[in-house]
Amino acid sequence: MRAIFPRMIRGEFRGRLGGFALDASFSVPATGITGLFGPSGCGKSTVLRCLAGLQHLPGSLCDVDGDVWQDDSTFLKPHQRPIGYVFQEASLFQHLSVKANLVYGAPRGDAGGAAGVIAFDEVIELLGLARLLDRAPRNLSGGERQRVAIGRALLSQPKLLLMDEPLSALDRLTKDEILPFLERLHARLSLPVIYVSHDITEIERLADHLILMRAGHVIGVGPLSDLQSDPALPLATARDAAVNFAAIAEAYDANYGLLTLRVDGGRLLVPSGPVEPGARRRIRIAAGDVSLAREAPRATSILNALSARIVSTSPVGPNEMLVVMGLGPNGNGARLLARVTRRSWDQLQLAEGIEVFAQVKGVALASERGVSEATK
Secondary structure, rough: OOOOOEEEEEEEEEEEEEOOOEEEEEEEEOOOOEEEEOOOOOOOHHHHHHHHHHOOOOOOEEEEEEEEEOOOOEOOOOOHOEEEEEEOOOOOOHHHHHHHHHHOOOOOOOOOOOOOOOHHHHHHHHHHHHHHHOOOHHHHHHHHHHHHHHHHHOOOOOOOOEEEEOOOOOOOOHHHHHHHHHHHHHHHHHEEEEEOOHHHHHHHOOOEEEEEEOOEEEEEEEEEEHHHHHOHHHHHHHHEEEEEEEEEEEEEEOOOOOEEEEEEEEEEEOOOOOOOOOEEEEEEEHHHHHEEEOOOOOOOOOEEEEEEEEEEEEEOOOOOEEEEEOOOOOOOOOOOEEEHHHHHHHOOOOOOOOOOEEEEOEEEEEEEEEEEEEOO
């Protein structure tokens, strides 16, 4: 019987580009959104160019869901690779209408939505482009231009979508306008996406998996929440550290406007509008919004106090401790982070393996129309 392997994207890119040395190896699922994150100049865009075939580093490997695009004997040029590429700038054809821009790179006969391809009408609906089709690019806002660029990349019928800092040229208000469209694409399309950004808030809202880079090297690969809660990696020790994970809507209390969410190892109450039971939502809990108690809190305005076990600890500076907890009495559930003072650590006699209550003061709940902040 033939073994069934998971769909994967494998990259091994090594070489020098002037004074810059790249040595980046990773294997990520060929589904969902994989964030490629790190500081400016760490090699993120170079890895994306290697995936696209725009950069040739001899001796490297690129394998997308079993199709070898590069190895010791193969190198497919960019036009031979079924990719969609979205750059920082939309770079639309100014002499063409929005509709003509959208179908420009579409394979002949596919623009109308033939079976097995990304349909034109679906892209228009997902990206909210219906009222823009007859406009010229010069009459579009920055966010509208970038939505058209994304639509054009999708209609090229790619096997892999590459997005290189697609929001970096936009202001904060325009970013907030376009992020919900990207979330809708993520929810509705099975197309794998490699998403480059140096903005962790974009990665947290969109990514399932993460490739973490520093100085030309991959220093972490895995599910986003795993890398966020790994104290050996810089995400966990950052001042704005947080963990994102999936939650399932269980019930809605219309009297108080509270949504019950089931997460791995517990339940959360979150202020929200009505949500259908069974709907999946992404939540974000910042380390600074979690405090610890040795006993179940009583008479408090904080809605959520979850049973947890301390999994690991590490000092953050001379007077703080970073605490990683697993939800549930046995600590096998989703991971949470907390930062506590050394004084609190000592007074509560905290230690690895101890059961605690994680008091969650704030939860960011992502929905199809963006993120709402739920507090206390």
